[in-house]
Amino acid sequence: MTVETRVDDQPRVLYAPPELLADRSTTYCPGCGHGVVHRLVAEVLGELGLGPRTIAVAPVGCSVFAYDFLELDFVEAPHGRAPAVATGIRRVMPDAFVLTYQGDGDLAAIGTGEIVHAAARGEAITAVFVNNGIYGMTGGQMAPTTLVGQRTTSCPNGRDPAFAGAPIPMTEMLAVLPGVAYAARGSVVDASSIGRTKQYLKKACQVQLDRAGFAIVEVLSNCPIGWGMTPVESIEHLRDAVAPVYPPGVIVDRTAPARGG
Amino acid sequence: MTAVAERPADAPFARRTRVLRKGNEAIAEAAIRAGCDAYFGYPITPQAELLEWMARRMPQEGRAFVQAESELGAINMGLGAAACGKRVLVSSSSPGMSLMAEAMSYMAGSEVPIVVVNVMRGGPGLGSIGPGQGDYWQATRGHGHGDYRLPVLAPSSIGEAMDLVAASFEIAERYRTPVILLADGILGQAMEPVEETYRTPPRLAADWALTGADGRPPRVVKSLHLKPEALEQHNRHLRAKEAAIRDAEVRWAGERLDDADLAIVAYGTAARVARTAIARARESGMRVGLFRPITLWPFPDAELRHLATQVRGFLVLEMSAGQMLDDVRLALEGARPIAFHGRTGGMVPMPGEVVAALHRLENRTGGPAR
Numbered sequence: 001m002t003v004e005t006r007v008d009d010q011p012r013v014l015y016a017p018p019e020l021l022a023d024r025s026t027t028y029c030p031g032c033g034h035g036v037v038h039r040l041v042a043e044v045l046g047e048l049g050l051g052p053r054t055i056a057v058a059p060v061g062c063s064v065f066a067y068d069f070l071e072l073d074f075v076e077a078p079h080g081r082a083p084a085v086a087t088g089i090r091r092v093m094p095d096a097f098v099l100t101y102q103g104d105g106d107l108a109a110i111g112t113g114e115i116v117h118a119a120a121r122g123e124a125i126t127a128v129f130v131n132n133g134i135y136g137m138t139g140g141q142m143a144p145t146t147l148v149g150q151r152t153t154s155c156p157n158g159r160d161p162a163f164a165g166a167p168i169p170m171t172e173m174l175a176v177l178p179g180v181a182y183a184a185r186g187s188v189v190d191a192s193s194i195g196r197t198k199q200y201l202k203k204a205c206q207v208q209l210d211r212a213g214f215a216i217v218e219v220l221s222n223c224p225i226g227w228g229m230t231p232v233e234s235i236e237h238l239r240d241a242v243a244p245v246y247p248p249g250v251i252v253d254r255t256a257p258a259r260g261g
Numbered sequence: 262m263t264a265v266a267e268r269p270a271d272a273p274f275a276r277r278t279r280v281l282r283k284g285n286e287a288i289a290e291a292a293i294r295a296g297c298d299a300y301f302g303y304p305i306t307p308q309a310e311l312l313e314w315m316a317r318r319m320p321q322e323g324r325a326f327v328q329a330e331s332e333l334g335a336i337n338m339g340l341g342a343a344a345c346g347k348r349v350l351v352s353s354s355s356p357g358m359s360l361m362a363e364a365m366s367y368m369a370g371s372e373v374p375i376v377v378v379n380v381m382r383g384g385p386g387l388g389s390i391g392p393g394q395g396d397y398w399q400a401t402r403g404h405g406h407g408d409y410r411l412p413v414l415a416p417s418s419i420g421e422a423m424d425l426v427a428a429s430f431e432i433a434e435r436y437r438t439p440v441i442l443l444a445d446g447i448l449g450q451a452m453e454p455v456e457e458t459y460r461t462p463p464r465l466a467a468d469w470a471l472t473g474a475d476g477r478p479p480r481v482v483k484s485l486h487l488k489p490e491a492l493e494q495h496n497r498h499l500r501a502k503e504a505a506i507r508d509a510e511v512r513w514a515g516e517r518l519d520d521a522d523l524a525i526v527a528y529g530t531a532a533r534v535a536r537t538a539i540a541r542a543r544e545s546g547m548r549v550g551l552f553r554p555i556t557l558w559p560f561p562d563a564e565l566r567h568l569a570t571q572v573r574g575f576l577v578l579e580m581s582a583g584q585m586l587d588d589v590r591l592a593l594e595g596a597r598p599i600a601f602h603g604r605t606g607g608m609v610p611m612p613g614e615v616v617a618a619l620h621r622l623e624n625r626t627g628g629p630a631r
Contacts, residue, residue, distance in 0.1 A: 076485060
């Protein structure tokens with residue numbers, strides 16, 4: 001009996017981590033979607049060759065640590081102020097690629113003024129908005145994006161719209177502003193939605209390179225710890241309960257040629 | 262430590278260009294001539310002309326100007342531009358400065374050089390639009406949350422404000438720190454003849470600034486240090502920097518102190534009222550001089566303490582209920598009697614009130630000097 005051992009001289013690379021993603025474990029909780037979104041950002045910037053030109057703005061919240069995992073120049077913004085910080089960078093660094101990375105507490109609560117006006121000015125900035133419907137870092141409190149009925153540590157009986165209002169569809173609100181060239185919503189539900197999210201991110205980067213205006217990609221993500229679920233349950237919840245409230249897809253694309261009439 | 266020298270009287274007159282200029286506008290133009298790359302602001306009285314001057318002039322120079330959505334927006338735009346190593350000016354007045362406190366603390370922590378002008382008005386709250394000096398504590402105690410100090414420069418004339426703009430950029434960049442230029446509503450609104458002499462400080466290499474990680478490791482400008490040991494180490498670094506600033510950057514000016522046996526301690530517009538009061542008091546035979554701090558932090562405490570070996574008493578004069586008074590007490594450590602006269606709410610002390618306060622001080626210190 002002979003055993004044939006085959007050794008490829010040139011192994012095929014089926015998977016490699018993107019160069020802009022640091023070779024270290026993240027500090028995010030098991031199952032958290034931030035790691036996926038970090039990877040997408042690193043892949044897209046790498047594929048467009050933007051790493052050496054990028055100045056990124058980190059928020060306050062879980063993803064403040066983005067600068068530990070993405071190999072980019074970073075400035076840390078006060079809570080909610082990333083779009084203003086990015087505006088300052090944009091106005092003095094004409095050749096830089098300017099990226100903001102914010103969570104929903106940061107962008108949709110304390111930072112509503114800054115995101116609305118950066119978008120209204122049509123700043124050539126690419127905004128990544130990770131929406132997991134909760135304040136993760138501080139222990140799982142209600143966010144403006146928390147679903148009606150969802151229990152959190154600060155709405156223990158579930159969000160009651162009579163007292164706390166309804167979830168804020170930030171990206172749809174921003175999309176009505178003429179300064180917004182591109183707004184889309186993706187998710188980390190499964191491989192195909194992650195692939196679509198990557199395409200949205202790539203388009204949002206191209207919009208900045210073309211100086212077409214402000215671009216934002218919301219990414220629906222999960223927070224297993226804050227939601228009190230296993231990672232698998234949290235993904236099922238994201239698909240079955242969150243996505244119907246915040247429908248994924250391109251919300252506005254003002255770079256597309258106007259339809260004839 | 263620098264006592265400010267008078268301009269040489271024999272400087273050739275023909276080479277001077279004198280213009281009549283409003284304080285807010287003079288500060289703005291001095292910043293432009295000092296090489297300011299970007300300005301961010303928000304309308305608020307009594308500093309709105311500074312924003313308006315920049316709105317017109319910065320685009321002419323091909324530099325960045327944004328009227329922000331709020332003072333929060335303005336100061337954070339400043340943070341972003343300054344983190345890229347650019348020379349940045351932001352301005353506001355008292356209520357707006359409170360909104361900026363958050364970012365001031367972040368910039369102190371992340372060592373971002375920037376110059377912030379506060380044209381103070383009466384407070385607290387919405388207060389008045391009249392001139393005030395009620396933000397002394399806020400400015401000299403670091404302005405925001407946390408444990409740090411920021412250099413604070415206080416001009417008392419429009420010409421001096423122009424000089425101090427360039428000096429503020431220099432100090433900000435030399436020590437990688439925010440610097441506050443503390444003016445008041447009178448300095449902002451008044452017009453004075455000023456010489457159009459400007460200074461552009463040389464640029465320092467900014468090996469920390471964000472430019473994109475091209476051919477070098479990524480840089481991070483941040484104030485978060487989650488490990489207490491690391492944050493304490495960072496605080497020690499900030500303390501060492503503050504010590505260096507104390508050693509090298511104290512500024513003050515003395516007037517008519519040579520024969521003085523009483524001294525008024527005042528800064529900004531209050532120092533100008535003091536000057537008039539001193540002239541009147543001297544007409545009645547009192548020997549009074551002026552000690553005028555120019556850096557409010559670092560406070561010229563050793564210099565003031567030294568003056569206590571000569572004068573019998575001090576009168577602190579402020580457009581507040583008594584804030585710099587604390588620093589005078591700390592400097593003098595009870596060495597001499599200290600009197601206080603202040604007006605608040607946008608009111609400016611009258612020279613007559615000050616002379617009366619000097620007489621009361623003189624009586625406390627043993628009557629007229631012989």
